[in-house]
Structures are given as structure tokens and as C-alpha cells.
Amino acid sequence: MADERNFRSSYYEKVGFRSVEERKSLEILLKDRPFDKAKLKQFCLRFTVPTLYRNFLWKILLGVVPTFAESHDFIMIQRKAEFEDLQKALQIAKIVNENTKPHEVFLTMWLLRTRRVKIDLNAQLDAPLLRLSHKFLILYLATSKLAESLCHVVDTDHEDKLVDTYWLLRGFLDQVQKFYKEVVRLQECTYNILEREDPDLYKHLTKIEALFNLPFHIWFYSCFAGTISNGSIPKIWDKIVVGAYKILVFVAVVTLITLKRVLLRCEHLDNILDAINNISEETSEVIVNKAIELWQQSGSTLVSMPQSIQAVAQVNQS
Structure with a gap:
């Protein structure tokens, strides 16, 4: 019976029935005045946000606009004014110009706002990583990858797309800063779950000294931007916007398991990274869907990160 329900759910989702029901549910929630953030967060945890409403919902949940709809126009006018002020200041200082890539502009705007930007931006970005502060490195990696992906993910033809992005x-980045100190625990949890889910793959990656040298920090700080395709990654980010960071562990685990046949033939870390860095759009979709399923099966979607990690670790050790 369980298999029949799973098949039926999968079939309904493929023909679009489930997405229609989810969209109707979200539309009902968006009729609340003011918006109920708690209910909207629950929706994001349980379902994939319909593309039509994703930008709007993310802006509410990430605090870009308030829960009072009547204030949105005014707030976005202020957001746009600050965006233009930051951009103009950087242009006057000749730190950025019309040839600077959007994600580099965003990074520099963030640095300016946090009083870290230097006049010679290229020297700042090209400096050896060991000379960069740990916090700046996190910021640079996350911003570069997130910004580049967001430019493609933000689905709007509105003239203020760059402002929204x-x-x-x-x-x-605010969400990343909330969990970046927990990345070591996330990494340890990834090892534990991989060993539980696929002992053979775990042993192989450990034997060739690849598992503990994989770029988990980059994956987690960037929320897998640049690794998972832009067409699939928003499903994961729907969970990130509400603080469900533990899902990143399952994305990492499922990515490795999905590529198992290729990875078992690899004998060096470079080969492993080549395989992971060339994931197709189709494979990305498979990884994302399986990761969400495994994450939901873990039964800790509403638990704060440190507690959820400890819970999984305890299960694996028992």
C-alpha cells in the first residue's frame, strides 16, 4: 500500500496535480493580512514553492519586505534607493564599473555596507586565501556563487531585478552567517549518514583519502550554488530561507550516492571533484528530489540545527 501511495504521489506530481493543489494552498495563505510568517514557513518546509510566487515569498521570509502588504511599495522604494546609493558610491570611488560582473558588484556592495571594502578590489579578491579572514572567505565564496546563481534563479522581467537579487x-548571506560556525558539525553529520546509507561508498572514499578532503565548506557556505543546476537548486533554497540548514547535509550525501558508480571508479580526489563539478541538469533534479525526501524522512525538519545534528549523530552511533 505504501508503494502504491508513493507511485500515485509521484504520478500526480508529474502530471501537475500536486503542484496545482500546493499553489492553491499558498494563494490562500497569501490572502492573510498581515501575512502569517509561521504558516508560510511551514509551507516552505512541507512543499516546493511555486515558481510564480517564489521571489515574493522569499522576500517576505528573508525580511526584504514586511508582513504588511500595504507597506511593500514604500519599503521597496527605500531598498532601491539604498541599492543605488551603494552602487553610486562604488562607481565614484572607481571600485566597480560597467564591466564589473553583477555578483562582484553585489559582493562589493556588501563589503561597503559592512565597512570592509578596499579601494583596490582586485587586490582584495586576489589575495591568497590564507591571508583573508575566515569570515571574509566565507562571505566571498557564498556571495560569488549565490549571486551568480540568483541572477538566473530570480524569475522576473521587472526593471528592478538587480535590486531584488x-x-x-x-x-x-544572513542565513549563512547564522550557521557557518556549525559547518564542522554538518560535515561530521554528513560522514555519519553516508556511512549508514552506503557503507561501500563510504569505505571507498575513505580509502582513497577523498571523503575528508571534499570541499564541504564551499558547498555548505554557497548552499550548493554552482554545484546543483540553477533549475533545481531553488527547491533546496526554499528550505534555507526558513532556516532548515540541515537539508544541506542530505544534499551532500545524496550527491555522493547518486554518483556512486562513477565515484567507485575514481582513485584520486581530482577525479571525484571532476565528477561532482559536472553534474547534469537531469542529475541535479534527481539529487534534489531524493535529498528532500531523505531529509523529510529524518523527522527533524523543525528542529534547530545543533539539536538536529546531535539527534542524527546519536542515531548513527546507536
């Missing part, structure tokens, strides 16, 4: 990026 910048402020959404700011929100994502």
Missing part, C-alpha cells in the same frame, strides 16, 4: 542575496 541584491536584497535576496543579502537575506541568504
Whole structure:
């Protein structure tokens, strides 16, 4: 019976029935005045946000706009004014110009706002990583990858797309800063779950000294931007915007398991990274869907990160 329900749910989702029901549910929630953030967060945890409403919902949940709809126009006018002020200041100082890539502009705007930007931006970005502060390195990696992906993910033809993208990026970086100190625990949890889910793959990656040298920090800080395709990654980010950071562990685990046949033939870390860095759009979709399923099966979607990690670790050790 369980298999029949799973098949039926999968079939309904493929033909679009489930997405229609989810969209109707979200539309009902968006009729609340003011918006109920708690209910909207629950929706994001349980379902994939319909593309039509994703930008709007993310802006509410990331604090770009308030829960009072009547204030949105005014707030976005202020957001746009601050965006333009930051951009103009950087242009006057000749730190950025019309040839600077958008994600580099966003990074520099963030640095300016946090009083870290230097006049010679290229020297700042090209400096050896060991000379960069740990916090700046996190910021640079996350911003570069998140900004580049967000430019493609933000689905709007509105003239203020760059403004929306910048402020959404700011929100994502705020979320990353909330959990970056827990990345070591996330990494340990990834090892434990991989060993439980696929002992053979775990042993192989350990044997060739690849598992503990994988770029988990980069994956987690960037929320897998640049690794998972832009067409699939928003499903994961729907969970990140509400603080469900533990899902990143399951994305990492499922990525490795999905590529198992290729990885078992690899004998060096470079080969492993080549395989992971060339994930197709189709494979990305498979990884994302399986990761969400495994994450939901873990039964700790509403638990704060440190507690959820400890819970999984305890299960694996028992």
C-alpha cells in the first residue's frame, strides 16, 4: 500500500496535480493580512514553492519586505534607493564599473555596507586565501556563487531585478552567517549518514583519502550554488530561507550516492571533484528530489540545527 501511495504521489506530481493543489494552498495563505510568517514557513518546509510566487515569498521570509502588504511599495522604494546609493558610491570611488560582473558588484556592495571594502578590489579578491579572514572567505565564496546563481534563479522581467537579487542575496548571506560556525558539525553529520546509507561508498572514499578532503565548506557556505543546476537548486533554497540548514547535509550525501558508480571508479580526489563539478541538469533534479525526501524522512525538519545534528549523530552511533 505504501508503494502504491508513493507511485500515485509521484504520478500526480508529474502530471501537475500536486503542484496545482500546493499553489492553491499558498494563494490562500497569501490572502492573510498581515501575512502569517509561521504558516508560510511551514509551507516552505512541507512543499516546493511555486515558481510564480517564489521571489515574493522569499522576500517576505528573508525580511526584504514586511508582513504588511500595504507597506511593500514604500519599503521597496527605500531598498532601491539604498541599492543605488551603494552602487553610486562604488562607481565614484572607481571600485566597480560597467564591466564589473553583477555578483562582484553585489559582493562589493556588501563589503561597503559592512565597512570592509578596499579601494583596490582586485587586490582584495586576489589575495591568497590564507591571508583573508575566515569570515571574509566565507562571505566571498557564498556571495560569488549565490549571486551568480540568483541572477538566473530570480524569475522576473521587472526593471528592478538587480535590486531584488541584491536584497535576496543579502537575506541568504544572513542565513549563512547564522550557521557557518556549525559547518564542522554538518560535515561530521554528513560522514555519519553516508556511512549508514552506503557503507561501500563510504569505505571507498575513505580509502582513497577523498571523503575528508571534499570541499564541504564551499558547498555548505554557497548552499550548493554552482554545484546543483540553477533549475533545481531553488527547491533546496526554499528550505534555507526558513532556516532548515540541515537539508544541506542530505544534499551532500545524496550527491555522493547518486554518483556512486562513477565515484567507485575514481582513485584520486581530482577525479571525484571532476565528477561532482559536472553534474547534469537531469542529475541535479534527481539529487534534489531524493535529498528532500531523505531529509523529510529524518523527522527533524523543525528542529534547530545543533539539536538536529546531535539527534542524527546519536542515531548513527546507536
